[in-house]
Amino acid sequence: xxxxxxxxxxxxxxxxFQALKDVSFGVDESEFVCILGPSGCGKTTLLxxxxxxxxxxxxxISQNNKDISLLPPDQRDFGIVFQSYALFPNLxxxxxxxxxxxxxxxxxxxxxxxxxxxxxxxxxxxxxxxFSAQLSGGEQQRVALAxxxxxxxxxxxxxxxxxxxxxxxxxYLRLEIKNLQKKLGVTTIMVTHDQEEALTxxxxxxxxNKGIIEQEGSPYDLYSNPQTSFAANFIGTTNLLEANxxxxxxxxxxxxxxxxxxxxxxxxxxxxxxxxxIKINPDTNEKNIFQGVIKELEFLGSLFxxxxxxxxxxxxxxxxxxxxxxxxLQNNIKKNNAISISLQPAALKVIKK
Amino acid sequence: xxxxxxxxLTILFISVTAIYMLIALAFxxxxxxxxxxxxxxxxxxxxxxxxxxxESPSLVYSIYNSLFVSITTTFITVTLAFVFAYALxxxxxxxxxxxxxxxxxxxxxxxxxxxIALVYLFGxxxxxxxxxxxxxxxxxxxxIIAEVFYTFPHALLIIIIALSIADARLYEAxxxxxxxxxxxxxxxxxxxxxxxxxxxxxxxxxxxxxDFGIPKVIGGQFNVLAVDIYKQVVGQQNFQMxxxxxxxxxxxxxxxxxxxxxxxxxxxxxxxSRSVVYEPKKNKNFDSAMFAYCCFISFFIFTIxxxxxxxxxxTFWPYxxxxxxxxxxxxxxxGGGWDSYYNSIRMACYTAVFGTIIVxxxxxxxxxxxxxxxxxSILHFLSMIPMAIPGMVLGLAYIxxxxxxxxxxxxxxxxxxxxxxxxxxxxxxxxxxxxxxxLKQIDNEFEHVGSSLKQPFYKTFFRVTLxxxxxxxxxxxxxxxxxxxxxVSAVVFIYSFNxxxxxVAVLNMDDQGDIAAAAAMGMMIxxxxxxxxxxxxxxxxxxxxKFQSWRHVSSxxxxxxx
Numbered sequence: 083x084x085x086x087x088x089x090x091x092x093x094x095x096x097x098x099f100q101a102l103k104d105v106s107f108g109v110d111e112s113e114f115v116c117i118l119g120p121s122g123c124g125k126t127t128l129l130x131x132x133x134x135x136x137x138x139x140x141x142x143i144s145q146n147n148k149d150i151s152l153l154p155p156d157q158r159d160f161g162i163v164f165q166s167y168a169l170f171p172n173l174x175x176x177x178x179x180x181x182x183x184x185x186x187x188x189x190x191x192x193x194x195x196x197x198x199x200x201x202x203x204x205x206x207x208x209x210x211x212x213f214s215a216q217l218s219g220g221e222q223q224r225v226a227l228a229x230x231x232x233x234x235x236x237x238x239x240x241x242x243x244x245x246x247x248x249x250x251x252x253x254y255l256r257l258e259i260k261n262l263q264k265k266l267g268v269t270t271i272m273v274t275h276d277q278e279e280a281l282t283x284x285x286x287x288x289x290x291n292k293g294i295i296e297q298e299g300s301p302y303d304l305y306s307n308p309q310t311s312f313a314a315n316f317i318g319t320t321n322l323l324e325a326n327x328x329x330x331x332x333x334x335x336x337x338x339x340x341x342x343x344x345x346x347x348x349x350x351x352x353x354x355x356x357x358x359x360i361k362i363n364p365d366t367n368e369k370n371i372f373q374g375v376i377k378e379l380e381f382l383g384s385l386f387x388x389x390x391x392x393x394x395x396x397x398x399x400x401x402x403x404x405x406x407x408x409x410x411l412q413n414n415i416k417k418n419n420a421i422s423i424s425l426q427p428a429a430l431k432v433i434k435k
Numbered sequence: 436x437x438x439x440x441x442x443x444l445t446i447l448f449i450s451v452t453a454i455y456m457l458i459a460l461a462f463x464x465x466x467x468x469x470x471x472x473x474x475x476x477x478x479x480x481x482x483x484x485x486x487x488x489x490e491s492p493s494l495v496y497s498i499y500n501s502l503f504v505s506i507t508t509t510f511i512t513v514t515l516a517f518v519f520a521y522a523l524x525x526x527x528x529x530x531x532x533x534x535x536x537x538x539x540x541x542x543x544x545x546x547x548x549x550x551i552a553l554v555y556l557f558g559x560x561x562x563x564x565x566x567x568x569x570x571x572x573x574x575x576x577x578x579i580i581a582e583v584f585y586t587f588p589h590a591l592l593i594i595i596i597a598l599s600i601a602d603a604r605l606y607e608a609x610x611x612x613x614x615x616x617x618x619x620x621x622x623x624x625x626x627x628x629x630x631x632x633x634x635x636x637x638x639x640x641x642x643x644x645x646d647f648g649i650p651k652v653i654g655g656q657f658n659v660l661a662v663d664i665y666k667q668v669v670g671q672q673n674f675q676m677x678x679x680x681x682x683x684x685x686x687x688x689x690x691x692x693x694x695x696x697x698x699x700x701x702x703x704x705x706x707x708s709r710s711v712v713y714e715p716k717k718n719k720n721f722d723s724a725m726f727a728y729c730c731f732i733s734f735f736i737f738t739i740x741x742x743x744x745x746x747x748x749x750t751f752w753p754y755x756x757x758x759x760x761x762x763x764x765x766x767x768x769x770g771g772g773w774d775s776y777y778n779s780i781r782m783a784c785y786t787a788v789f790g791t792i793i794v795x796x797x798x799x800x801x802x803x804x805x806x807x808x809x810x811x812s813i814l815h816f817l818s819m820i821p822m823a824i825p826g827m828v829l830g831l832a833y834i835x836x837x838x839x840x841x842x843x844x845x846x847x848x849x850x851x852x853x854x855x856x857x858x859x860x861x862x863x864x865x866x867x868x869x870x871x872x873x874l875k876q877i878d879n880e881f882e883h884v885g886s887s888l889k890q891p892f893y894k895t896f897f898r899v900t901l902x903x904x905x906x907x908x909x910x911x912x913x914x915x916x917x918x919x920x921x922x923v924s925a926v927v928f929i930y931s932f933n934x935x936x937x938x939v940a941v942l943n944m945d946d947q948g949d950i951a952a953a954a955a956m957g958m959m960i961x962x963x964x965x966x967x968x969x970x971x972x973x974x975x976x977x978x979x980x981k982f983q984s985w986r987h988v989s990s991x992x993x994x995x996x997x
């Protein structure tokens with residue numbers, strides 16, 4: 083089946099700087115896709131190219147089986163929410179939302195009905211006559227969303243919609259937007275630099291770096307099977323280790339031999355292991371057990387974050403670990419204590435270079 | 436990218452504005468530059484006129500004179516204005532608002548009125564002539580005093596802005612580090628106001644070197660470049676030599692303009708959003724000294740204004756000192772009579788209305804339209820040029836261009852329209868920058884939201900951008916009106932028998948020896964400008980409230996949170 087939105091080989095130059103390098107991906111109907119990446123990775127440029135606010139240097143975009151590559155923004159079918167919300171300060175909430183409805187020769191009653199419907203949808207019916215300056219950040223954000231949705235676009239573009247808000251409001255709105263999107267079934271592309279936001283909201287994440295797509299997949303997939311060291315580092319925290327092949331499922335790290343579940347094909351590989359997958363003081367029958375010393379220990383509420391100096395055979399190596407507070411407190415573990423850890427074979431992931 | 440209807444409209448509007456700028460600015464400037472290379476019969480003779488110019492010592496001496504009065508005035512004005520601005524921004528003296536308003540008075544007067552006041556004060560029959568200890572007021576002394584009066588508010592406005600962007604954190608750091616206040620002044624205050632000061636220096640210099648009214652009235656035998664142009668053209672009908680002097684006059688103006696633009700660009704980065712606004716602390720001795728200083732400057736301004744006010748009512752100075760309205764019987768004198776006053780009002784209204792429309796829509800397309808990068812930057816470039824062109828030169832250029840028999844636009848010559856076009860062009864740049872600043876403060880995404888909602892750009896413009904920009908639009912309108920009332924230099928070449936103007940009448944009546952009537956007409960211009968200013972303040976208080984209610988909402992909210 084043809085994708086609802088297909089982006090083919092998009093490149094974009096600003097002078098000599100190439101912001102997008104041959105980017106291709108597709109979005110299914112009703113899907114929620116997050117474009118995730120650090121600042122300067124080209125994610126906002128990509129969104130603006132999809133909206134027609136920037137013109138690509140090369141490549142095509144089609145939406146609903148129609149080539150839209152060269153259409154100006156007002157001839158494309160999308161609604162957009164900007165990071166700044168761009169609410170018209172001199173218009174009331176009502177007139178902001180009605181702004182996109184008026185030329186369609188709709189009568190006043192239809193427009194009022196639609197405005198009320200949208201305000202109810204975003205839970206702001208009491209604020210209909212207020213100006214944007216009288217609303218909180220979160221409320222402004224929802225008005226911007228209602229305004230973008232008012233003409234019932236088939237594609238919703240969100241440009242860092244939550245980054246200007248407090249942490250608490252942001253968490254609440256994440257859920258709100260996600261539920262709204264599922265309820266309306268509108269295909270949505272959201273740009274964000276916040277991995278937590280992408281993990282909790284997206285059906286699929288497109289991870290970008292330096293103008294190219296590093297990896298795309300479901301949030302779980304990206305977290306548990308990062309395919310590049312950038313992906314492993316950007317999403318969550320991790321440990322990266324250089325390793326040599328010993329056999330088909332054995333590797334050597336700093337002189338020590340470790341077992342791993344994945345098949346090893348190449349002679350030298352990079353291995354990633356997440357801090358929470360490193361077990362402290364494991365049963366002696368477990369595999370890949372090493373001795374180490376806790377170099378740093380940081381209390382984070384329900385858990386401790388630690389840095390453990392692990393005794394590999396030829397070289398001591400620092401690994402980031404994460405332990406439950408319960409265990410650390412009950413066993414009275416302190417900085418500079420000697421412990422043992424296990425690097426479980428299932429947790430050792432091979433990264434394609 | 437395919438072109439949408441918005442894109443075609445944008446192209447259309449940018450082209451129309453660019454064509455206007457070509458006709459009103461580029462073509463006339465070309466005409467004057469080429470005129471200097473021709474002989475009386477229009478035959479190309481290369482630089483012969485320039486050689487003749489530099490071989491006549493009396494003309495070349497004007498260059499020295501112009502530079503002398505310009506540099507001296509610049510030094511005095513910027514020093515006086517700096518202390519005044521320092522008092523307004525860094526002291527806790529009382530009456531700051533009143534002092535600021537008083538300091539703005541010279542903007543509302545034609546510049547030559549200051550010259551007339553000096554004639555009454557220090558002239559041959561002046562009332563305090565003795566204070567000059569035998570020196571002549573007619574000449575450099577008179578020119579410099581009058582120019583200081585005329586340029587003071589221009590310098591003050593720039594320096595106030597430079598001083599009010601102080602970051603309080605720097606001063607706190609200096610205090611904590613036990614820096615002496617004199618050291619703080621030279622290591623923090625002066626460097627952070629540096630760009631403003633440089634800008635003020637060049638603005639004042641340009642105003643003085645290009646001014647024509649003051650040296651004409653009080654210069655006596657002391658010739659300067661701007662007056663030379665007038666004498667060559669109006670006195671000797673030597674248009675070629677007028678064009679040559681114009682080019683000589685343009686050079687310092689263009690240099691000053693370029694330096695100012697470079698400095699302005701650097702100014703932008705000084706204040707970050709994190710800066711903390713500086714609040715002056717009470718200091719009795721310092722505040723009293725500053726108060727005394729501001730009183731002194733205000734006294735100087737009121738003396739000039741009051742002298743003209745009084746002189747305009749004296750029946751026949753100095754023989755009949757009884758008060759009457761005789762001097763306001765303009766219809767009995769040369770200069771165009773009351774008609775010239777009404778013409779000025781009409782001209783100022785047209786200039787304000789059409790000038791604001793052209794400038795604001797031009798700035799809108801430069802700042803907000805999509806694509807067409809080249810066209811937009813050309814338009815911006817054209818909009819910046821008028822600031823570098825002295826009014827005399829622009830007026831003369833209009834004669835050469837519009838009065839040319841082969842020009843299809845020849846029918847404009849001698850009409851009200853050409854005066855309006857000339858005045859709009861003359862004051863284009865400052866208005867353009869005001870509009871641009873206002874538009875830059877508006878979120879760029881508004882246009883994008885509008886087009887994503889399938890609305891034509893003009894709907895976003897009329898419903899959002901225009902209402903938000905109303906204060907700036909009124910500001911531009913007032914600026915055009917006030918300057919159209921007071922300007923002499925550009926229009927003095929192109930007014931006709933049917934379109935005499937009040938400001939030109941002041942000049943002509945003074946020329947004829949009707950100094951009292953000239954003062955009276957000058958005061959009429961002042962009264963008109965003051966009324967318009969007052970009306971504007973009332974308008975912003977009453978009518979703008981309706982369109983700007985959202986603004987008050989946000990300021991209430993800010994007050995509530997602080």
